[in-house]
Amino acid sequence: MFTGIIEEIGKIRAVSRGSAKSQLVVGARKVLEDVHLGDSIAVNGVCLTVISFDKESFTVDVMNETYLRSSLGNLRIGNEVNLERAMAAGGRFGGHIVSGHIDGTGRIKGTRKDGNAVWYEIIADNSILKGIVEKGSIAIDGISLTVAAVTPISFSVSIIPHTLEQTILKDKRAGSTVNLENDIIGKYVQAFLTKPNDNNEKIWEVLYG
Missing domain, CATH: 2.40.30.20 (Elongation Factor Tu (Ef-tu); domain 3)
Structure with a gap:
């Protein structure tokens, strides 16, 4: 669950799209401070799961259904994206309840x-x-x-x-x-x-x- 309060602007570092597997590598700083494998991060409002990370970026898988319903398919290397980590228990609701599931x-x-x-x-x-x-x-x-x-x-x-x-x-x-x-x-x-x-x-x- 997210709140719609953007934590930082990240930058697309790599785009890999194929019939079997599609991935995005996103450069970031703040959202990596306490990141773990399996964490959810909203990228332009789309809830995605972290499958790997290093000190400067994280990688997520993207399903074909997600590409169909969102604008993620338009992303190219160098594009900036809004980033927000899933809300921590006890955190403040600065915005409203956001699921990260794009309509x-x-x-x-x-x-x-x-x-x-x-x-x-x-x-x-x-x-x-x-x-x-x-x-x-x-x-x-x-x-x-x-x-x-x-x-x-x-x-x-x-x-x-x-x-x-x-x-x-x-x-x-x-x-x-x-x-x-x-x-x-x-x-x-x-x-x-x-x-x-x-x-x-x-x-x-x-x-x-």
Whole structure:
């Protein structure tokens, strides 16, 4: 489990993709301070397992399903990535509950400045948009953010300078692809209400009258 608070920006050192095995080697510093084999590290919001490491980098396996659902397939040597270790027991929740299991990708439609903040509008499929609510939480490339606005084809977030400085979002432009993970609590509620259940009618009546 993660919180969506990025710990550092890492850099891709090697990419190996084949039919039998696909791996990424990621250069890092902070997330290696107490790393162990089998640890989970979120790379641009995708939960990946450390299979080897040294003093300057760690290696992870990447499944084909992960490439299909995320933007990891676009990574090349030298690309920067957001990194976050799994939350330690007793740690603070600075963001929201993030599983590291990507729901899909979105595309940045455009950005605009608003005082010292920057708004990002992101186009996404309806399967993702239906789980997004204004003032709710969304993880973009692993960053815990608050949804500022929602339209039938997109949603927007407003980013403060600190978040831009500490993440790779500052380098994203119109047309860039980003990983998206909806709020897990909302996903459970949505799944519960849409599954066939005799009590669903009563729940909808209570919620919506």
